[in-house]
Amino acid sequence: MTLDGRLSCLRERVRGREHAVARVGRVPEVLSECESEGLSWGWRVARLFVRQCEAEVPVIRPDERIAFERTVPSVAAIYGEADRRRLFSGRRAHELGPISNICADWGRVLGEGLLGRRAAALASRSRLAGDDTALGFLDQAVCCIDALLALVGRYAEAAEREGRADLAGMLRQVPAHPPRGFAEALQALRILHASVWLCGHYHVGLGRFDQYMMPYLRRDLDAGTLTEAEAEDWLAEFFISLNRDTDLYPGVQQGDNGQSLMLGGVTRDGADAVNLLTRMVLKVARRVSMIDPKINLRVHGETPLELLELAAQLTRMGLGFPQYSNDEVVIPALLAHGYRPEDARDYTVAACWEYIIPGRGMEVVNIGAVSFPAAADRAIRAGLEQGDGMGGILERVRAEIRSQVEARVREYRTLLLPPAPWYSVLMTDCLERGRDLSQGATYNNFGLHGACGSNAADALAAVQLRVFEEERVPAAMLLAALAHDWRGYENIRETMASGPKVGNDDPAADGMLCFLFDAFADACEAAGDNGRGGRVRPGTGSAMYYIWLAQGHEGMGEPSVGATADGRREGDFFSSSLAPSPGAAVRGPLSILQSFAKLDYGRICNGGPITLELSDAVFRNAEAVRKVAMLVRTFARLGCQQLQLNTLNAERLRDAKAHPEEHRNLIVRVWGWSGYFCELAPEYQDHIIARQMHRV
Amino acid sequence: MTGTVFDIKEFALFDGPGIRTTVFLKGCPLRCAWCHNPEGLAPGPEPMVGAGGTRLVGTVMDAVALAERLNRQAAVLRQGEGGVTFSGGEPLLQAAFVEEVLRRLVGIHTALDTCGYGDSAAFERLAGRCDLVLYDLKLMDAEAHRRYTGVDNRLILRNLELLGNSGRPCVVRVPLVPGVTDTPDNLGAVAEAARCVRGLVRVELMAYNRAAGGKYAACNRTFQPAWDEAREENPRTELFASLGVPVMVL
Numbered sequence: 001m002t003l004d005g006r007l008s009c010l011r012e013r014v015r016g017r018e019h020a021v022a023r024v025g026r027v028p029e030v031l032s033e034c035e036s037e038g039l040s041w042g043w044r045v046a047r048l049f050v051r052q053c054e055a056e057v058p059v060i061r062p063d064e065r066i067a068f069e070r071t072v073p074s075v076a077a078i079y080g081e082a083d084r085r086r087l088f089s090g091r092r093a094h095e096l097g098p099i100s101n102i103c104a105d106w107g108r109v110l111g112e113g114l115l116g117r118r119a120a121a122l123a124s125r126s127r128l129a130g131d132d133t134a135l136g137f138l139d140q141a142v143c144c145i146d147a148l149l150a151l152v153g154r155y156a157e158a159a160e161r162e163g164r165a166d167l168a169g170m171l172r173q174v175p176a177h178p179p180r181g182f183a184e185a186l187q188a189l190r191i192l193h194a195s196v197w198l199c200g201h202y203h204v205g206l207g208r209f210d211q212y213m214m215p216y217l218r219r220d221l222d223a224g225t226l227t228e229a230e231a232e233d234w235l236a237e238f239f240i241s242l243n244r245d246t247d248l249y250p251g252v253q254q255g256d257n258g259q260s261l262m263l264g265g266v267t268r269d270g271a272d273a274v275n276l277l278t279r280m281v282l283k284v285a286r287r288v289s290m291i292d293p294k295i296n297l298r299v300h301g302e303t304p305l306e307l308l309e310l311a312a313q314l315t316r317m318g319l320g321f322p323q324y325s326n327d328e329v330v331i332p333a334l335l336a337h338g339y340r341p342e343d344a345r346d347y348t349v350a351a352c353w354e355y356i357i358p359g360r361g362m363e364v365v366n367i368g369a370v371s372f373p374a375a376a377d378r379a380i381r382a383g384l385e386q387g388d389g390m391g392g393i394l395e396r397v398r399a400e401i402r403s404q405v406e407a408r409v410r411e412y413r414t415l416l417l418p419p420a421p422w423y424s425v426l427m428t429d430c431l432e433r434g435r436d437l438s439q440g441a442t443y444n445n446f447g448l449h450g451a452c453g454s455n456a457a458d459a460l461a462a463v464q465l466r467v468f469e470e471e472r473v474p475a476a477m478l479l480a481a482l483a484h485d486w487r488g489y490e491n492i493r494e495t496m497a498s499g500p501k502v503g504n505d506d507p508a509a510d511g512m513l514c515f516l517f518d519a520f521a522d523a524c525e526a527a528g529d530n531g532r533g534g535r536v537r538p539g540t541g542s543a544m545y546y547i548w549l550a551q552g553h554e555g556m557g558e559p560s561v562g563a564t565a566d567g568r569r570e571g572d573f574f575s576s577s578l579a580p581s582p583g584a585a586v587r588g589p590l591s592i593l594q595s596f597a598k599l600d601y602g603r604i605c606n607g608g609p610i611t612l613e614l615s616d617a618v619f620r621n622a623e624a625v626r627k628v629a630m631l632v633r634t635f636a637r638l639g640c641q642q643l644q645l646n647t648l649n650a651e652r653l654r655d656a657k658a659h660p661e662e663h664r665n666l667i668v669r670v671w672g673w674s675g676y677f678c679e680l681a682p683e684y685q686d687h688i689i690a691r692q693m694h695r696v
Numbered sequence: 697m698t699g700t701v702f703d704i705k706e707f708a709l710f711d712g713p714g715i716r717t718t719v720f721l722k723g724c725p726l727r728c729a730w731c732h733n734p735e736g737l738a739p740g741p742e743p744m745v746g747a748g749g750t751r752l753v754g755t756v757m758d759a760v761a762l763a764e765r766l767n768r769q770a771a772v773l774r775q776g777e778g779g780v781t782f783s784g785g786e787p788l789l790q791a792a793f794v795e796e797v798l799r800r801l802v803g804i805h806t807a808l809d810t811c812g813y814g815d816s817a818a819f820e821r822l823a824g825r826c827d828l829v830l831y832d833l834k835l836m837d838a839e840a841h842r843r844y845t846g847v848d849n850r851l852i853l854r855n856l857e858l859l860g861n862s863g864r865p866c867v868v869r870v871p872l873v874p875g876v877t878d879t880p881d882n883l884g885a886v887a888e889a890a891r892c893v894r895g896l897v898r899v900e901l902m903a904y905n906r907a908a909g910g911k912y913a914a915c916n917r918t919f920q921p922a923w924d925e926a927r928e929e930n931p932r933t934e935l936f937a938s939l940g941v942p943v944m945v946l
């Protein structure tokens with residue numbers, strides 16, 4: 001089941017980041033020509049793509065069968081700082097600016113070939129004569145297509161020079177024309193996918209890989225041109241190739257790069273979509289054991305255990321994937337949010353966990369977070385000062401949440417997305433409509449996350465119980481204790497900390513959690529149109545917010561918070577996505593699932609996983625693996641939405657922190673992504689070590 | 697009625713079939729030299745002093761409340777093809793309490809994990825209420841049993857015979873302790889005894905727990921292994937296979 005000599009050599013080379021050493025390409029100078037020619041924004045982006053493609057130096061390595069790696073280490077500027085500021089004056093840029101965190105229609109681009117897409121652009125061009133915006137955009141798109149084909153042509157020539165007829169043959173076919181088989185499809189996808197980063201985009205999802213790749217695999221298997229074992233080796237090589245350039249990809253931490261793919265689920269017309277490739281990906285990802293691609297699997301209450309067992313075998317590797325999404329919950333929620341049935345069935349995740357429709361979603365799935373701890377904390381402090389009862393405090397929480405949602409959405413109503421002619425080529429119908437992706441696609445929603453809910457719910461439940469029901473802690477004393485970060489009030493802290501906790505199937509704490517998400521969903525609904533013809537989708541993820549909201553972060557718009565009424569000290573981490581509060585005494589995985597099953601996922605459809613940590617000692621034998629599979633089935637049957645199962649060995653992590661040189665290859669799940677433990681900042685390392693772990 | 701419980705563990709993977717929740721009852725009449733639950737030996741709640749401060753181990757629980765809590769998971773446990781296991785310590789020491797809880801469980805597969813050292817009538821009553829018995833056999837030699845567990849094994853073997861004759865589904869479990877329980881003589885004798893158990897599902901050989909000694913200091917006990925902990929235990933599954941006894945190493 002391991003990799004053969006050649007593949008494991010490739011993997012070691014990529015892990016050792018040898019590709020980074022060989023980056024001989026020079027970053028092109030694009031700005032001056034943009035300025036002297038007075039190019040429009042759209043043309044500047046197109047020019048940028050052309051120049052970046054030209055600057056790439058083809059690398060043909062004798063032992064690699066799938067080519068393409070970045071040799072230009074960064075992306076050139078197309079505006080000076082002052083001009084850039086002027087462009088965005090009064091407008092909001094999302095993160096770094098360029099469109100990110102969505103998923104292209106890979107199936108379509110592969111199936112038509114770039115020349116097919118080029119023909120579509122030209123057809124629109126004649127149809128839309130007179131519409132100057134459309135014509136300008138379509139010309140930019142054609143220009144980008146030609147630039148990429150020219151780069152691929154240079155790769156093919158280089159392959160010929162190196163005597164690599166195999167590679168040259170593939171590169172003469174794809175991505176210009178549709179692939180003739182699985183290997184060509186992988187080569188085409190490698191180039192197309194990696195090229196998106198060349199003009200500043202990032203977090204580029206891989207979508208429903210087993211769906212759009214299966215026809216090519218099937219063709220080879222039926223024709224007898226590939227055996228399954230050979231196909232697995234091709235797939236392994238493709239996965240390794242996805243790790244070549246990741247150090248160039250922007251993210252909060254190394255590994256946060258959005259190379260996520262989705263498996264399984266149903267087809268656009270509702271039939272079972274699990275196929276041979278679904279299983280093959282799960283198997284090969286286990287053999288390759290690298291941080292990319294991140295695997296997601298769509299499941300439902302009746303998913304065969306055999307498939308879930310295969311997935312559990314991958315969980316066992318400790319890479320933090322697969323992550324599971326429950327079709328029975330996600331699809332109805334998307335329908336309720338206005339998605340067409342065939343699109344809802346076609347969902348994938350963007351970079352981490354947010355649901356998006358490949359090729360059709362120009363959604364900004366993470367415009368920020370609502371800090372539940374801040375909302376609860378302000379309400380508790382103000383309410384207790386004003387002599388409110390619990391009802392009054394909860395009304396304040398509602399108002400706090402509403403105002404946070406409004407603030408985030410207000411900022412983003414002025415969102416300005418830069419033109420994206422190349423990304424538009426890869427989407428379902430930008431060329432057909434003659435509209436740049438930045439002008440919108442079929443779905444244009446925003447996603448907003450309700451972060452760190454468990455801490456907030458625990459705080460509210462503790463106040464309800466200790467202050468109001470039992471009257472054990474006087475309001476004034478609690479206020480003083482919070483103001484002093486519990487110093488001098490240790491017994492009060494313990495009383496508050498021992499209150500009801502989310503994760504114990506406890507109605508008091510879980511009820512508060514449901515209240516928070518209901519208030520959040522109400523506020524998002526009330527926000528109405530997001531300024532782009534979409535709405536605001538509430539979600540349950542936290543990304544980096546479990547640290548940022550607790551400790552503050554430069555440029556953060558979300559409110560920060562001190563000590564909280566759940567007994568947490570100032571600066572301590574919050575819960576990550578849907579997990580119990582850090583350090584809370586919880587009963588175990590079943591109770592955690594039962595707690596989070598109470599949320600109304602029909603209203604909160606932006607995604608964000610329940611996070612469970614298992615000790616690696618769990619996977620002792622086949623029976624235990626089967627039980628992990630049944631745990632996933634339980635998750636689905638209870639009606640939960642998304643699940644991330646992590647495998648940890650706490651001792652190994654502690655040792656890795658002390659002796660990083662001995663654990664260079666240790667991979668851990670951080671939030672929607674996995675990374676090498678030793679490449680993470682210390683605060684993330686500490687949080688991972690401190691996570692709740694369910695031992696045997 | 698109340699009992700003393702020192703842990704309730706969800707998703708216990710090695711205490712019977714399927715997804716299980718295991719209730720650990722406090723107090724044990726044996727003193728196995730390799731016991732990895734030293735905090736479960738004394739019958740009452742006791743303080744455990746660790747790096748993170750002192751905590752009280754052992755909660756006095758009401759049978760009705762415990763049953764209610766377990767019943768809330770009935771559907772989940774059933775769907776996971778599992779149920780509830782009563783372990784310890786030794787559940788037979790709190791037989792009336794366990795029986796009371798068992799009586800109140802609705803639609804849950806139940807297992808009794810016992811060392812077999814207890815009143816035969818109580819054992820038969822509890823076993824009779826459970827769907828499966830996990831029966832621990834440590835050492836077949838009387839003298840060795842006394843030396844390593846502090847008690848005679850005659851009662852244990854008698855109860856095993858009662859269980860064997862009842863035909864009730866049963867898993868015989870042997871903790872593998874290098875050089876102590878994994879000898880050919882001992883495992884051969886276990887295989888012979890297991891063969892006579894009519895309801896035998898299989899024999900489970902439990903891998904030696906090298907973290908066993910970790911908790912002793914915290915509950916003010918000393919761990920003194922009289923065997924070489926570094927030595928690999930030897931499951932000798934062939935001794936079971938040759939008698940046609942199904943066996944599995946956990």
Ligand code: SF4
Pocket residue numbers: 724725726727728730731732733736737784785786811
């Ligand atoms: S019977 Fe079990 S709980 Fe009792 S001493 Fe032996 S190993 Fe420990």
